[in-house]
Amino acid sequence: MMRFILDRMLGRMRSWLRLFGYDTIYAEEGEEDGTLFLRAKHEGRILLSRDKALVERCRRRGVRAVQIRSLDIVGQLTEVMIHLGVDPSPKMIRCTLCNDQIKRLNKDELEALREEGYDYIPVSPPDDREFWQCTGCGQVFWEGGHWENIRKTEELLRRRYMTAERLRHKLEHWIEHSEGHLESYRKAMEEAGDLGLRDVQDDLKQAVQAMEDATGWLMSALKRLKMEDSGEG
Ligand SMILES: [Zn+2]
Ligand SMILES: [Zn+2]
CATH class of the missing domain: 3.40.50 (Rossmann fold)
Structure with a gap:
């Protein structure tokens, strides 16, 4: 990890x-x-x-x-x-306050904590409600009201990741496509030259240049959407 x-x-x-x-x-x-x-x-x-x-x-x-x-x-x-590739699901293995390991508490441990004065721990928690305690700082965690917010954030992050992935696929497709178009532009440029149509040839030359530039930018954008972003630029 x-x-x-x-x-x-x-x-x-x-x-x-x-x-x-x-x-x-x-x-x-x-x-x-x-x-x-x-x-x-x-x-x-x-x-x-x-x-x-x-x-x-x-x-x-x-x-x-x-x-x-x-x-x-x-x-x-x-x-x-x-x-x-960070995975945005809550794991409940680490204390959010001090970074130490947390461990799940069993019924006896919960009862012991209540007796110590942790009065927010219900007498008999619903079976699906789990409690954890940090082995370092002692903080107690449970799936309380903030949990819904955590789940919502996880879902939002997953949706955003999927959107980024789709964007990556689109860019790959466009780059491949513009390489194909470049071929045809160059061919058209030659044909115009063979016909002696210098002005047409010059315009197509500009189009080739612009397409090469556009492809370069698309490749740069794709690189930024990949793992281990180079951090350049
Ligand atoms: Zn802690
Ligand atoms: Zn096309």
Whole structure:
């Protein structure tokens, strides 16, 4: 499973990635870029950052890094799905607060917690309601009211991923298609030349150039929609 280190501008991604089960740490207050790089390298973490220069430095020195461009959390999570294949389903294995492991509580453990004063734990929880506790910070989690919001976000993210996938297929199709069209344009250009129609030939030459440019842009867009975005441009 991938592990992450986030820069300080990506704070909201932290709890979501942990909810999805990924071991995710966050830059400490005042931590230098160099420290982030070293932690990523030594702990085998992928660096996620809004800072393009930092991402490029990491890559040059052999650390996996992805530049995050979106400002909103849904956009940011969409980017890590597209570029790294992050799975957006809640796993309930990791504490969203401290990143430690969480474990499911059985009836006796729940009863013990109630006696300790955790009075929000119902006396006999419905059978389908599960509780977990963090082995590190002790925080108790359960499928409460916020759970519906988590499920909605998961669905939204899956829909967005499918839209991105369809866009990728369209781009692939258009690129293939424009290569076919380019062939015909070049042929027409030659024919016009053979007929001595220089003005027609010149216009077709422009069309070939424009089509080559368009194909280049489509290829660039496709590259950005693929895994491990190069981060260029
Ligand atoms: Zn915890
Ligand atoms: Zn066509």
